[in-house]
Amino acid sequence: MGIILSKMRKKIVAGNWKMNKTLQEGLALATELNNVLTDASPKCEVIIGTPFIHLASVTSAVDTSKIHVSAQNCADKESGAYTGEVSASMIKSTGAEYVILGHSERRAYYGETHEILKEKVRLALKNELKPIFCIGESKEEREANKQNEVVKAQLEGSVFNLSVEEFSKVVLAYEPVWAIGTGLTATPDQAQEIHAYIRSLIAEKYGNEVAEDTTILYGGSCKPNNAKELFANPDVDGGLIGGASLKADDFKAIIDAF
Numbered sequence: 001m002g003i004i005l006s007k008m009r010k011k012i013v014a015g016n017w018k019m020n021k022t023l024q025e026g027l028a029l030a031t032e033l034n035n036v037l038t039d040a041s042p043k044c045e046v047i048i049g050t051p052f053i054h055l056a057s058v059t060s061a062v063d064t065s066k067i068h069v070s071a072q073n074c075a076d077k078e079s080g081a082y083t084g085e086v087s088a089s090m091i092k093s094t095g096a097e098y099v100i101l102g103h104s105e106r107r108a109y110y111g112e113t114h115e116i117l118k119e120k121v122r123l124a125l126k127n128e129l130k131p132i133f134c135i136g137e138s139k140e141e142r143e144a145n146k147q148n149e150v151v152k153a154q155l156e157g158s159v160f161n162l163s164v165e166e167f168s169k170v171v172l173a174y175e176p177v178w179a180i181g182t183g184l185t186a187t188p189d190q191a192q193e194i195h196a197y198i199r200s201l202i203a204e205k206y207g208n209e210v211a212e213d214t215t216i217l218y219g220g221s222c223k224p225n226n227a228k229e230l231f232a233n234p235d236v237d238g239g240l241i242g243g244a245s246l247k248a249d250d251f252k253a254i255i256d257a258f
């Protein structure tokens with residue numbers, strides 16, 4: 001019975017385009033992916049995380065029951081005089097369904113703290129966007145064997161304040177900073193070990209059933225040639241893909257790893 005329950009959680013392959021692709025290039029990529037997936041029956045949910053300016057066009061161009069669309073950030077304010085910011089309600093109004101929050105690049109380059117991210121998560125949920133919440137340690141933290149305390153503090157700081165109902169809408173993505181864009185991937189055993197630890201923290205906080213239902217993605221140099229062995233781990237429920245999500249063939253090959 002436990003085994004059947006553990007299979008219930010959603011498997012996901014999500015692309016994070018980061019700051020790549022003009023509007024025209026992004027539309028071309030989304031359309032190509034849509035065509036490639038039209039006759040396919042992926043064994044996982046497929047999400048693409050595009051820059052803000054692509055969202056409305058991309059949601060119109062693809063079959064959103066096959067390709068779910070995500071933003072990569074949202075403001076920590078509801079609305080008003082915050083020049084250059086994009087609110088969760090604006091993102092929702094484009095037809096997007098998800099928002100990536102807490103990516104290590106935003107934490108490192110834009111000073112996003114636990115508190116700021118807690119507010120972003122709150123506003124995303126309030127506007128019916130599903131957060132893909134990223135956690136993960138740096139190279140120095142891994143070398144000092146601090147990865148467990150780092151991910152614990154990230155969860156406690158920004159999402160463990162949520163109610164069970166709210167938390168059940170969150171997808172987690174474990175992304176070790178040392179593996180992002182470096183070609184260094186966590187080994188399947190390293191990924192499984194920390195994913196299981198993350199799930200145990202969720203179980204402690206919200207109970208076993210919620211923990212078993214939470215999708216935990218792996219991100220960091222996930223490619224067609226290593227996706228299968230990463231996804232084969234019982235606690236790895238898919239991937240958050242950077243570089244390899246920028247080419248339809250590579251992204252499709254990762255989707256096919258399921």
Ligand code: 13P
Binds near residue numbers: 244
């Ligand atoms: P890469 O797949 O390019 O290493 O990026 C991972 C990532 O940061 C996804 O959010």
